[in-house]
Amino acid sequence: MTFASLFSGCGGFDLGFTSSGFRSKGAYDLDPEAVKNFRSNVSEEICCTDLTNGIPNEKSLKDVDVIIAGPPCQGFSTAGKRLIDDKRNHLLTLTGTLALRVSPKVLIVENVSGALSGEHAKYFKALDEMMKDAGYLTRTLRCQTSDLGMAQIRRRVLFLAWRTKRNADFETYLLPASNLRKVLAGACKQKNHRPTPLEPSGKDALIAKRILPGQKLSNVRGGKNAVATWDIPEVFGDITEHERTVLELLRRLRRQERARDFGDADPVSIRRLEAALGEPFHHLLEGLIAKRYLRRIDDTVDLVGTFNGKYRRLAWDKPSCTVDTRFGSPRYFLHPSRQRGFTVREAARIQGFPDSYVFSGGEHAQYRLIGNAVPPPLGSLAANLAKQLLGNGL
Known part of the structure; x- marks a missing residue:
């Protein structure tokens, strides 16, 4: 079974597919840092390109079984400004346009749940209608990563379109949520683990001392x-x-x-x-x-200070909140028992990346890549559904 990925990022979606037995025919992303990390950890078969100009050498993707895509979610996210005309929103419908030029058997697109709410839902509706008009069946799934056994609360949407005359069990498999105590055990022995304790007499440390697990400054x-x-x-x-x-x-x-x-x-x-x-x-x-x-x-x-929560101290025995691009900053997220933020390795583990994935580049860029990634376990769920739609599932 073959697949190709659009808006690949650092490769979380791809890892879910390769670990499930799929073979990659190509990956495409515009971010040089993402491409560099993808090439070092996932596959050398990735092209640094602006997909608004089309897929380079798209003929090479002829007869590909699955196209997966994780177009930017910032314009849809409730954590952002949610501008209806954010240029990045249009990349969702561009994904459908590019996929139809290749004509895969299955298309799977991941995004934030905010893409289905309010006026912003028009982009998802346009993608859905585009695929249906081309003869595909479609299904939209709301997913919660903690239901996949992850130690993270992260609500996401999977859009599936297929033309295989098959179906799948779209009821996601519910697993008990993990917690930070389990997922972070032994992280200190791995690469990308460089803790930065807060300066004891500094403002951040004085605030952090007053924040207990499960609490936030608000x-x-x-x-x-x-x-x-x-x-x-x-x-x-x-x-x-x-x-x-x-x-x-x-x-x-x-x-x-x-x-x-x-x-x-x-x-x-x-x-x-x-x-x-x-x-x-x-x-x-x-x-x-x-x-x-x-x-x-x-x-x-x-x-003064009308933010709804900074210096959130997470709890050992609960899942993490959503890992975003600020996860390394103690002003937003605090370690359950240490006076510091989370290391790159800790963020990567919560996001479901294996320890064999070694992130490179500046730390700010590493946190950004992890926060923007599709969690590999969510990629594995998508891969299992793709197998069923291709007739190779259980």
């Missing part, structure tokens, strides 16, 4: 899993109990008194605060603005 959420900046006076400054009352009230009101139809909170009007606190509250507001806990926006007031 001013906009309450509860035991959110640590507010005002809970860390050694970094952000002391406040009085009256000032704390104002901050916590504002945290509640900014989600209740909505002025916009987007986002999940808004600044709170002075009038609303006055109604809740009474006239003598003004000096508290001014004090909190001076201490840089609050900011004034016209006739409203809002918290």
Whole structure:
């Protein structure tokens, strides 16, 4: 069975197919760092090219069984700006156009679940209609990587199109989720493991000391899993109990008194605060603005630091949250018990890469490649479905 991959990245999708018995007829990506790592760890048969100009020597892919593709997801991701006209969104439909020029028996495309929501779903719908018009049957699957036995919560979508007159068991096989304790055991003995402890007296370390497993730094959420900046006076400054009352009230009101139809909170009007606190509250507001806990926006007031979670400390006995391109930064993700972020090897293991895959280049680029990759176990699931659609499955 043969396959070729478009938007290959560093090869996570490809690893899932080669480990399942498929033979590669080619891979294509524009990122030089991805191509370099792919060539060193997966196969030398990869071409560094801009696929908007077409597949180089596409005739070589004639009679290929499967085309797999992982077009960029940043324009669809809920972690980004989700611009409807992001140029990268159009690469999803370009994938269909390129595939039809080769006419594989099976096409499998991976992307984030956000590609199916809101206005952005028009791109997936266009891909689906394109393949159906060409005589393919189609199916879209929502996948959760923890259901594949991985130690990561990562929601993804697999789009399948086939013209083999066969079918597959599209009910994904549910396996117990793994956890960080299991997946990181022994990582310290492998390559790409270079821990960088936080400077003990630095701001990051002082914040990290106050964040327990399962917690994050967040001013906009309450509860035991959110640590507010005002809970860390050694970094952000002391406040009085009256000032704390104002901050916590504002945290509640900014989600209740909505002025916009987007986002999940808004600044709170002075009038609303006055109604809740009474006239003598003004000096508290001014004090909190001076201490840089609050900011004034016209006739409203809002918290400083309205991010929904930084310095997230993951827990040993649970799966990781989604591994993204920032996974090496302790300002976003903290090791369960160490005062540091995650190493490249740890990120790679959580993402399902084998220890035999040795990443090269700058560390920033390595984290980016890992965060953007299709997890190899998800690639293996796709390969198993492809086998069934080709008549070679169980």
